[in-house]
Amino acid sequence: MNETAGVHRGRWSWFCCKNRQQFCRTFSCLQVLIPGEDPVQERTDPTWEPELTGSEMKTDPPLMKGCWEPNQKLREAQRLYEDQILGPESIANIGDVLFTGTADGKILKLIGRRVVTVTRLGRLPCGSREDEPTCGRPLGIRVGPNGTLFVADAYLGLFEVNPTTGAATRLVSGGQVVAGRKLSFINDLTVTQDGKKVYFTDSSSRWQRRDYLQLIMEATADGRVLEYDAETKELSVVMENLRFPNGIQLLPNEESVLVAETTMARIRRVHVAGLNKGGMDTFVDNLPGFPDNVRPSSTGGYWVTMAAVRPNPGFSMLDFLSQRPWIKKFIFKVRCLVPRSFPLPPLPPLAECKPLQG
């Protein structure tokens, strides 16, 4: 969600979950989720009210004991490509060659010490908040069965990219309406072994990636999991009413996907095939942080990145606010009503207080 330079910045913490009961291994302290990007300034639609219903997170974060005991292992990690790449959100590999998408809209190939641009999905200019929808923001990236890359761009859609030539084919257009709701914030994807199905998350139909703070504040359950059928080219909704669905990972039998529900600090299991198709259960909840990407580990478990920690003992602003929606509503309104002349740091354009239409 937030940009970092270098693959192993300390902002991310990695967890390995062996199964729903056993999460373990590494943990390090992180920065809080509310970073420098400033939210809204002025509301332009006087009839619109933020849907600050509050999340359903009613439990305190788990005590940081046992397998949750903080450690410093990530500090021993080697930093790769530090200050050479901007905001690598997800990493895929073909052998020793790494691929990632960056905040300046590029798909990069990392070979040894070299950083090579494979392609750019959007168009220049890049670098500002206003440019992001046209520049693109590649987030999830995977290697498909034919050695091509599958990329989820938050704005532009799903792409299949030739890692050698850079030729890119758009499979799904971002911003289109599917089952009455817009694809506004495509986040991550996972591909079946035969490449016939791609499952992906759309974190919100109201808010774009650049407005993720509003999405967090609203805690709206308008995220979805969708399926793209590579044979029929059809799109369908697999699950809806999720709160900030983020990382997605197929389970080995390919009948279910794990979906990180970031603002709920939990991972859901959504059944995408077989007898339970259409169902969902909770794989693990009350995590000690807010989960982002989910990827398989070499030991049969899963690595889960945490965008922010929920310290216990300690204070988590998101937990505090999630149980007090009236405070969030107040903050949201104040932010929306602050006049432009008020001496605040640079703020996004006026329209940001309005949800996306469609």
Ligand SMILES: [Ca+2]
């Ligand atoms: Ca993500």
